[in-house]
Structures are given as structure tokens and as C-alpha cells.
Amino acid sequence: MSQNLETYAVELAQAARAASRKLAVSSGKQRTEAVRAMAAALRERAAHIVAENARDLAAAQENGLTSAMIDRLRLDEARIEKMARAVEEVAEQVDPVGQTIDGWMRPNGLRIEKRRVPIGVVAIIYEARPNVTSDAASLCIKSGNACILRGGKESFHSNMAIGSVIAGALEKAGLPAASVQIVNTTDRELVPILLRQDQYIDLVIPRGGESLIRAVVEASRIPVIKHYTGNCHVYVDKDCPLELAETIILNAKCQRPGVCNAAESLLFHRNVADQFIPVIGRKLIEAGVEIRGDARTCALLPEAKPAQESDLYAEYLDLIISCSVVDTLEQAIEHINKYGSHHTDAILTRDITAAEAFCAGVDSGNVMVNASTRFSDGGEYGLGAEIGISTDKLHSRGPMGAQDLTTYKWIVTGNGHIRT
């Protein structure tokens, strides 16, 4: 059995590598048409996808999944139409492959060029809704990468159906069907075996809960790009109008508390704490938010619960927020760099110098100035669909679009140049 999984993992990986060689020399037109064909095929085969999705829904009900989880899993014509539109948006993006990123002529006449090329083979391990399957496939094909997709067992039949629809579209467009492969087993033993195929797979992107991501990092011999958690801060500087702070904090915390770019920690400069914390604190409480404050916050807002140090590190994903008072901007930066998760942190200020210092000092992938942390998102940045979010520092940071699935090559053109 384990031998079979080993064989299957190597077959998947080798087929993906072979497909990636063809994708690397395909034209942008071909890749764009393939992605468009995916969207068309999703629409045409919607009934089939819905039927297969029904099998997942039945199993979910049998296994006692919550109604919220079952709703996330459910596909209907309208949701498939939405998936198809997202795929079309990816198709219409500028082709990142072949772009000259940089280039110059050396004094000896040698032409140096950095040209954008696909990474090669990308594996995506995810738990989320079945639309990730079509999003990931379209981003990979658009950027010239073969991919291996391993979704959650809850959406197995839906993913297999979407995968077969995509494979048909790829072949119609003259690209190898193995450009997008869906792992055809829910056996959890396969994942660590797949993660050792560093000879064939160039990059792994895990998407899901922290435990899934840690397990992937632990088992992988292939480079992983990831984010574990989002403990996003909103820092209210001394030079900030109350209304600005109130509007943004309520949005960052309450608009969708269960996602990684929701605010989890508030910091107030001491000059505004007395005035702002009681007002904003009560608005948050009215909105159903539990506030866990440091001693100064609790003194200003008796309704707040005292925070433990663990609260300063927490990603609640819920209507809870920690709140602290700092004496200086520098203290706010230090606090964020110590307790934060390097995901997204905001400063609210009218002071350009403070904003610049915050942007330079905070060691996070995304820094917001006078905007809600909730904007930290590939769609909101205009990247189209996103393949993931990185809190790593290498290769890509923040929301990752098609361009983040590319690397570059140095192309050096001479005319018989030799080194002396």
C-alpha cells in the first residue's frame, strides 16, 4: 500500500515535470486560451460538477459537519458561474511569462537580461472550498506552471469533477492534461511522500489551518511558501482624528472576524488613549467584541477584561481584540515586531513622518496607512485571484498572484564573447 502510494507520488511528480517542460515553451496565447477554455468547460459541465458535489454534501451530512461547513462546501450553478468568472479574470491578466524584468548592456557589448519564466511544478495542499481548485489551476496555467492539487477529503468528489473538466479544457487547447493533476486519493500518507519529490516539484503552497501548514513545513524537502497566522495590528498614532480611528478599527475587527487579515490587536498612543479608548472601546463592545486590555486600557474602560501576555500573540479569528497603550511610535513598532505575525499591520495618522517611520520599522509583508487591514488581499490589490498569502520573506510576500508563480532567468547575449 505504502509502496503503491510511493509509486503514485512519483508518477504524479514526473508527469507534472514533463508537462512543465511543455508549458515552459508554450505561447502566452495558448495558455490564455487554455484558461478561457477552463472557464467555458466549468459552465458547460456545471450539472456534472453539482452532481458530484452532492456526493460530498451527503458524506458531510453523514459525518456530522456543521451547517456552516456544509454551506461552504456546497456548489450550485451560481457558485460555479462565480468560479468561471474568477478563472476568466485570470485569463485576461497580463501574461507574466517572458517579461523582461531588468536588462542592460555591459561595456564589452554583452547584453544582460533578466527574463521572467515559470517556476516549473507547484504543489498546493489545501483544505478550503472547491473554488480553490479552479483558482489555483488557472493561476498556475496562466503563469506556465504545472500543478498538483491536493484538496481536503470533504470536497474530494467535487475536486475530482472540477479536475476532469479542467483536463478536458487543457487538451482542447493543446496543452498536456497533466498540467493540472488532482490527487486521486484521500489517503493522508500520500502527502509526506509527495513532499519529498524535490527532484520534480519546485514549490509547495499549503493553505488551511496552522496545523496543516506546520505539518507540511515539517515534512517537506521542497521549498514552502506560507503563512501561519495573522495577528494584525491597528496602531492609532497621536496625530489621528477620532473618526478615522473609529471607522477603520470597527471595519478591521468586525467586517469579517474569521479571516487572517482581520485586526486582532489595537495599540493607542498615550496622547489619544484617554479620549479614544472609552469611545472606540464601547463601540466595539456594542458590536459584540470582547476587549482584552492592558492595565492602562482597563483603567480607561472598566468593561475590558485584563489581557494575559498570550493575548498579545493571539489570532482570535473571533469577536475578541487585545488593546494596549504605548508611549511612543517606536514602542508601537517594537510591540508589533515582537508579538505580531508579520502579516498586515496598520498605522492611522495624519503625520507623514510617522507613517514613513512605521512603514520602514514594521517588519511585515503588508503595511496599511489609514486603511483597514481587511484590504490585504490579492483581489483588493488588483492581482485577480490569489494563490496564497506569504508571511515569509523570500521570493514573495503578502498576497500572491500569477506573477508570484514565476522566477527569472539571466539571458546573456554576445557575439562570440570570451572572458579574458
Added chain:
Amino acid sequence: MSQNLETYAVELAQAARAASRKLAVSSGKQRTEAVRAMAAALRERAAHIVAENARDLAAAQENGLTSAMIDRLRLDEARIEKMARAVEEVAEQVDPVGQTIDGWMRPNGLRIEKRRVPIGVVAIIYEARPNVTSDAASLCIKSGNACILRGGKESFHSNMAIGSVIAGALEKAGLPAASVQIVNTTDRELVPILLRQDQYIDLVIPRGGESLIRAVVEASRIPVIKHYTGNCHVYVDKDCPLELAETIILNAKCQRPGVCNAAESLLFHRNVADQFIPVIGRKLIEAGVEIRGDARTCALLPEAKPAQESDLYAEYLDLIISCSVVDTLEQAIEHINKYGSHHTDAILTRDITAAEAFCAGVDSGNVMVNASTRFSDGGEYGLGAEIGISTDKLHSRGPMGAQDLTTYKWIVTGNGHIRT
């Protein structure tokens, strides 16, 4: 003892992280002046460095190092002057930090910007000559990174002397001395402990032989950028003049055979094999090169030895080269992708279409068109000193300069923008 090493590794890493926070908010002027001050200090303290280097030379003689190795180790006034000049060249480069890489305005008025920032803390584990110490320190400071440098035990006293000179220059320029730290022990047990400090160190760059690099990759919890070997190919296309092939092949193989960008494998299109292999083969043999050929090569050049399949993978670093005949350009690309090391591969051709197909199809960090593989080098590309060469695909590929020691941040500026 191991407890002491653990404590020391954590101290080094924490001090580097603290220094990196200061560097992140330092001005480009300050960093440039610090690098200039390093160069000046190297010149001023040359006598001290030479005296400390003499201790390494004495130990080297005692330990029976070859005279070539001892010569590589030796520092004199002229070599220190060369080191100082290399550091000055880095100082005069354009500051990569703070550059806007990309940016746009969203329809809702949100300004999105990708801004280049330092990576943070870089550890460099190397075996090579003491000039790597000053090169690496200058590139890291120029790009706003703190670094931990761990050189070979043969150059321990030289590196410590260079390190103390650099620390003085940093303090003079108002930057933390811990921005550049030289590991003060030759105990090999320290390295794996250091490589587990992923909480404080962002990137590891190993430089040296393949076994050193493999040991670093195996032990590291921190992302590593590296290259193992350079099996560089020169492919002679059917549309290539004999003289062009002869000149470049001799240069790529013989100009400096012991380095990673020297050619190790030749491929000839069958249309030119009959004419070219006997002529170029004999020129190589005259230059002292041993040729290991496939059956078709050996038939055309009886002086060649038959190649084993292992020869096709080999990085000889010596006056030996493998030689094969291919039927098509596609076969050449397949051969390179199978046997190569993704370092540097060249096509020699007059045919633009063939050159483009080769550039797209060969999965290597550097592709040369009508130029010697020996140009694959940071200095030759105009990057100034290089911190290393990457055959990885993520983050950086090929020669790495100061810019490759940066990442980016998304800076999003609004005016009270909330997500709805």
C-alpha cells in the same frame, strides 16, 4: 560546552536581529558611509590584518596545506587594497533599499506600492578566501541587512581581524557593531545550532564545496539559497560558424577550469558534428583537455575516451570535458535539463529562432547566447561583488548582488478606506 555553544548561537542571532531593526530604519547615506568607512579602515589597519593573517599562514604550513591553498589564504598590502576597492565599489552602487518596485492606484483610490526592504538577518557559511568576509559584510550593510559570518577555520585569525576592523567602521558611522558579527569559534558544533535559529535569522547562504552545502541544507531550519555544482553545457547548433564554436569552447573549458561556470559538457548538432568535432576536439586535446565522448564522438575523434553515463552528470573542475552528438535542438534541451545542474548553459548559433527556443526550454538560471559560460558572474553582469550564486528557483537565480539581499513590503495608503 554544548550548552555554551547554544547560548552563544542565540546571543549572536539575537544581537543580529536587534541590529537588523536599526539597519531597517537607517538612511541610505548612513549605510553607504559605513561601507566607505569599512574600505578606509581596511587600508588603515592593513598591517594588523597582515599580522593576524601570518598566524593563519603559520598554522596552514604546520597542517601541511598545499602551496596553492596557502597562496589563496595569504593577505598582503596589495590584496587588502583590492579588498578595499571591492568594498568601495559596493558602496557606490545604487541603494536598493526603499526602491518602489511596482505600484498602482486602485479604482477606490487606495494606493498600492511594492517597496524594496532589507531581508533582515543573513548568515553566510563559507570556506573560501578571507576577501569573502569583506565582500559579504559590505553587500549586507549596503542592502540594510545584519549578517553573521562563519568562515573556514584556516582563515580564522584573518577573518577575526577583518571583522574587528569592520566593527570599528560601523560604529564610527553610527550603525550597531553587531550589524556584522564574525563567529568567534572554529567549533564545528556551532553551525547546526546556528542553523536552527529561524526565529532570528532569515536567510542562510552557504559557499564552498558540495559537502559543506549539503550539510548546511540538511541541518537548516532557515531558508537556504545555494548552488551545489556547475555542470555547464555548450551546445553547438547546426547554424554555427566553426570559428565561433572553437573560440568559445576553448575559453569556456580552459580559461579557468576549476570554477563553477567553466564548461563541463559539449553538445554538437549532428549536422556540424562531422566537421567540428575533429577540429575542436584536437584543439582541446592540444590545450591539455581529456575528452570523454559518446559513441558518435569517439567515431569522429579516436583520441576521445568513451564516456560513462556518470560523465554526463559530472562537474570535473578540471581539464576534462564530456562530448555528445544530438539530432535536434530539442534533444539538446532535453539532455541539458536531464543531466545539467541548472547553473549556466550556452547555445552557439546564428539562428534567432533556435536561440529563443533554447532560452525558453533550458531550465537554468543563466542562459548564454554566443558567449562563454565563464561570463556567468556577478562582476561580469555588473552587479559589483557577489554574495553567492543560486541554482535554486525561488527568490534569486544566478549571481546574487546587493539587490538579491532584499525583499519587499506592500505599502497600502488610504484616506480612511474601509472594506465593504
